Each structure stands twice: as structure tokens, then as C-alpha cells.
Amino acid sequence: MSSARGAREAPMNWSGGVAPLGMSWQKLMMWIFIVTDGLLFAGFLAGYGFARTGARSWPDQQEVFHLWFISLMTFVLISSSATMATGVAAARVADWKKVANMVLATAGGGVSFLAMQAYEWGSLIRDGVTLGTNPWNVPAFGNYFFLITGFHGTHVLIGTIVLATLALRVRARKTTAAGVELAGLYWHFVDLVWVFVFTLFYLV
Amino acid sequence: MESHESQSYGALWKIWGLLLVLTAIMVFVDAMGLPRVLLLVILIAAMLTKAFFISSQFMDLKHEKLVVGISVAFSILFFGALLFAVIAPDGIAVLHGGR
Numbered sequence: 605m606s607s608a609r610g611a612r613e614a615p616m617n618w619s620g621g622v623a624p625l626g627m628s629w630q631k632l633m634m635w636i637f638i639v640t641d642g643l644l645f646a647g648f649l650a651g652y653g654f655a656r657t658g659a660r661s662w663p664d665q666q667e668v669f670h671l672w673f674i675s676l677m678t679f680v681l682i683s684s685s686a687t688m689a690t691g692v693a694a695a696r697v698a699d700w701k702k703v704a705n706m707v708l709a710t711a712g713g714g715v716s717f718l719a720m721q722a723y724e725w726g727s728l729i730r731d732g733v734t735l736g737t738n739p740w741n742v743p744a745f746g747n748y749f750f751l752i753t754g755f756h757g758t759h760v761l762i763g764t765i766v767l768a769t770l771a772l773r774v775r776a777r778k779t780t781a782a783g784v785e786l787a788g789l790y791w792h793f794v795d796l797v798w799v800f801v802f803t804l805f806y807l808v
Numbered sequence: 809m810e811s812h813e814s815q816s817y818g819a820l821w822k823i824w825g826l827l828l829v830l831t832a833i834m835v836f837v838d839a840m841g842l843p844r845v846l847l848l849v850i851l852i853a854a855m856l857t858k859a860f861f862i863s864s865q866f867m868d869l870k871h872e873k874l875v876v877g878i879s880v881a882f883s884i885l886f887f888g889a890l891l892f893a894v895i896a897p898d899g900i901a902v903l904h905g906g907r
Contacts, residue, residue, distance in 0.1 A: 626873050635876065639883050646888030653892045658899030666839070675835050679828065686824035689866040690817050785868075792866045796859055802831075803855040807838045808848060 634786050638793045641759075645797050648752050649804055655744040663740040665806055668728075674806050677720045678798065681760075684713025685795040688767075692788040695781035700774060703784060707771040710791060714764030721757050725750075749805070756801055759794045767791065823865045830854050 624632050656662055665671070691706030728749070732739050738746045770787050773779040834854045837847065864870040869877045 625876050627876070635880060639880055642884040643887055646884060646891055650888065650891035650895050654895040654899040656899070657896045658902040660903065671835060671838070675831060678831050682824060682827045682831065685862065685866055686820055689820045689823075692868075693817060693820060789867055792862055795866070796862050799855055799858045799862065803834065803851050807834060807851055 628782060630782065630786055631789070634789050638789065641793070642797070645752075645755070645800070648748075648755065649800060652748045652752060652805065655748055659742055659744060661740070662742060663738070663745055668740075669724075669806055671806065673720070673724065674802065677717055677724075678802050680713050680716050680720065681795050681798050684710045684717070685792055687713065688788045688791045692781075692785050695784040698781070700777065704771055704774045707767055707774060707784070707787070711764050711767035711771060714760050714767060714791075717760055718757060718764065721753065721760075725753075752801055752805060756794070756797055759797070763787075763791050763794050820865070823861050827858055827861060830858050 627635075687706045687709040691703050691710065694700075694702035694706060733746050733749070735746050735750055736743055766787055770779060770784065774784070834851055837850050837854075842850070863881065864877075869880065
């Protein structure tokens with residue numbers, strides 16, 4: 605009897621197969637996804653760095669963008685990351701009502717961010733910025749702007765759909781704290797990428 | 809779920825406040841018209857500080873094993889910087905009409 609129990613417990617103490625690096629496989633896979641996706645963004649930003657250093661001139665961001673508006677987008681995304689972290693912390697103590705509210709608030713932040721990005725894109729397109737042309741005659745500007753912000757926006761859209769689904773599952777008690785944590789990891793990654801995009805594209 | 813002590817909500821919102829302050833400083837510094845190199849140093853330092861707080865506090869990387877933190881942070885930052893270091897000189901060469 606005791607040997608049977610020992611056989612069941614043994615894998616839990618083993619740092620390999622069941623809990624590699626002390627975490628679940630799902631979480632390890634999420635970290636691996638984050639690293640690979642982070643490298644993809646790093647490649648985009650490095651390509652953008654090539655275009656910037658190789659261009660004779662580059663549009664002045666202060667003139668092209670309304671920085672207060674981009675800062676507001678940053679505020680929304682950072683705030684949504686804080687609500688998500690609060691949701692994850694609440695899931696650890698099984699405060700499911702708080703988890704549902706925080707995940708919904710995070711999804712709301714995602715929707716707000718997307719709406720603001722759509723407005724920003726629309727504003728630039730009306731000003732004549734497209735993938736191939738723009739008023740400053742620096743085609744690479746439009747290319748990299750739509751590529752990088754579009755790719756990031758797609759991540760926000762996917763995250764928002766995941767969070768809305770998660771909120772429903774939390775209300776129906778169909779998810780675990782680990783599930784909330786995985787969604788949180790993805791959302792914080794989206795915020796983390798924006799930190800780099802905001803600095804390197806909008807400010808530098 | 810892995811066992812690590814749950815963070816207090818207050819501590820998380822303090823990080824949120826810190827991230828907002830750093831963002832405000834970055835926007836303010838950008839508008840000050842500082843010399844280019846100084847501006848780059850300040851902005852990149854603030855960017856990396858924000859990235860550190862998000863990954864360690866919000867993503868709970870500080871609670872994971874050290875090898876996980878190093879693997880994640882090192883691989884993205886090192887290879888990102890390496891990509892830039894390899895590609896950017898080509899951009900400068902293109903700018904000056906060389907190969």
C-alpha cells in the first residue's frame with residue numbers, strides 16, 4: 605500500500621518529466637512561446653534599426669504622432685497588465701469573483717487599446733501614410749510602422765479574445781488558477797513588447 | 809500551480825504606479841531636446857527598467873528558478889542586441905553608399 609502511494613508521489617518530487625524546472629509543462633511551453641515570439645519582435649525591431657540607420661532622414665515622431673495619445677495607449681496597456689496581475693494573485697487565493705472582475709477589466713483595457721490603435725491608424729492613413737508612400741518620402745517608415753504596430757495589435761486582439769473567454773470560464777468555474785496564470789503570462793508579454801515598441805518606435 | 813507566496817494587491821499597484829512614473833519621465837525627457845546620445849541612454853535605461861519590473865513582478869519571473877529567468881531574459885535581450893549589432897552597420901554602409 606505504502607509502496608503504491610510512493611509510486612504515485614514519486615513523479616511529483618522529480619524535477620524532470622512532470623514538473624520540468626519546477627513548473628508545469630503548460631507553463632514551460634508558454635515561456636518557450638514567449639521567448640520565440642519575443643525573438644520575432646526583436647527581429648522586427650532590429651530590421652527597423654537597419655532602416656533607421658540606413659535612411660538619410662526619418663520623420664520626426666513629435667510631428668507625426670500625438671505623443672500624449674500614444675502615452676494614453678501606454679497607460680491603458682500598463683493598467684490592464686496591473687489588473688491582470690491582480691487577477692492572477694486573486695486566483696491564487698481562490699477569490700473567483702475578483703478574478704472574473706479583474707480579467708474582464710483587462711479585456712476592457714485590450715478593447716480600449718485596439719480602439720485607440722484603430723483611431724491612430726485611421727488618422728495616419730488620412731494623412732497619406734500607407735505601406736509604400738508617406739508625405740515624408742521615407743517608404744520604410746510606413747512599412748515598419750504598420751508591420752510592428754499591426755503585429756503587436758494582432759497579439760492584443762488575440763489576448764483580448766482569450767481573456768473574454770477566460771472571464772466566462774471563470775464565472776462558470778471551469779478554469780483553474782494555473783489557467784488564469786497562463787493567460788496572465790501572455791498578456792504581460794504583450795505589455796512587455798509594447799514597452800520596447802513605444803520606446804524604440806515612438807520616442808527614439 | 810507552483811508554490812510561491814501570493815503577492816499583495818497593494819504591491820502590484822505600486823509597480824503599476826512606478827511604471828507610469830517611468831513612462832511619464834520618458835515622454836518628458838523626449839520633449840526636452842537633450843543631446844541624442846544622452847537621450848538614447850536615458851530612454852533605453854528606462855525601457856529596460858520597465859521591462860525588468862514587468863517580467864519580475866507581473867510575470868513572476870522572480871519566483872521561478874534562476875535558470876528560467878536567465879534563459880528568458882538573456883535569450884531575448886542578447887539575441888535582440890546581436891541582431892541589431894549585426895544588421896545596423898549594414899544600414900550605415902548603405903547610407904554612405906558602400907557595401
